[in-house]
Amino acid sequence: MSFSAPLRQLVRRHREPAVVQTVRSTAAAVIAYVVALRLSGEPAPLTAPLTALLVVQVTLYSTLTTGIRRVNSVVAGVLLAIGFSALVGLTWWSLGLIILVSLTIGPLVKAGEFVPEVAISAMLVLGVTRVADTAWDRVLETLIGAAVGLLFNVLFVPPVWVGPASEAITDLARRMRALMVHITDELDQHTTVEKAAARLHEARRLDNDIAQVDAALRQAEDSLRLNPRVREGLLSRLVLRTGLDTLEICAVVLRVSCRTLTDLAHARPAEPLFPTHIAQALRELYAHTAVAVESFAQLITAQVSANAEEA
Structure with a gap:
């Protein structure tokens, strides 16, 4: 009897946007991780579920627009990191410079609210030893996560709110x-x-x-x-x-x-x-x-x- 009231409340709330968003994001992130494990060379490709988590929105339209901006931001950051690693490597001044360039380029690549992600991607890739391999793995994981997020909402169409x-x-x-x-x-x-x-x-x-x-x-x-x-x-x-x-x-x-x-x-x-x-x-x-x-x-x-x- 003590569990019946919370259970009924959960059933009534199953169509609320917050509940739907939680379930859909969790499912998409797990699927993206499983797919990335098979396609990526990384032992723990967490970029894929992270991307899927951020891409999957509560509506199909926002999922499509968010996915495009997310991919743009990560790819731009990775390409910047590859260029910087070939020229200067990681130092305190190169770190500051790549952050400045990333935040400047972000609006130009239509990253939208993901402008900081350009700098984050560049820093993460610049800070590893095997920059080239890690960079392209990160791009692949990002594409996997974005693709899973988009396909998830295409196959399981979100409700009309x-x-x-x-x-x-x-x-x-x-x-x-x-x-x-x-x-x-x-x-x-x-x-x-x-x-x-x-x-x-x-x-x-x-x-x-x-x-x-x-x-x-x-x-x-x-x-x-x-x-x-x-x-x-x-x-x-x-x-x-x-x-x-x-x-x-x-x-x-x-x-x-x-x-x-x-x-x-x-x-x-x-x-x-x-x-x-x-x-x-x-x-x-x-x-x-x-x-x-x-x-x-x-x-x-x-x-x-x-x-x-x-x-």
Whole structure:
């Protein structure tokens, strides 16, 4: 009984991006190591699983782009090390010079975020005795790791992450609705400065929530690219992106409203924020807006979740 709850939680999380990424990266790294043992002359070809670990991403599109940048960075570093070893060998000044040249060349070979890997590869190869043999073994291992990583995601196509992005948008709308409901309940009451400031802080936290939703949406957009499972990915991408933009504008307006309520709480410390008739009108306004925000989120995610007509 004690093990059933964690097991159920693991089963529910098996499609989360972090879990999928962990399983896929581990499998690809092990396969790359086994292949490199057969094809490389190194007794422990760890460059291959390292490359596969870095190449395999949670989407097919990011795997392809990452693999190309990774291979570019390692090959450039190895070629630099071969040239330096033939001319000067390893000294303190040649080490500094090869790092400087590597970091300069990195952007030119389109290494992207792997620019430091150019210098790392060059240093590792320059520091061994049999530079030429080790250099080409390292290139071979890198190609093996990159090829395994790419083929792994081609043969085992990653899932489409539109669903998690849609859930993130829906959760954001629910948090905005909950905040507006709390504001509605306090409009015709005496509101302390501390309570109003707490609502303002809650509204400001929506900025972080929007950033997290944006990251989930970018991942969903990447999962639609080059994915054979997707037929109408452009529509999903446009609807969710424009929907998030609209919710972001709503969050800004809501934050400004909370700022105004906080200022009123400062100005009216011993009385309600609004007269009764104004408070009633604002209660209706916030209540309708809260429902509209949540319904809008259901509408833009209806293609993967809820009923569009009802929303």
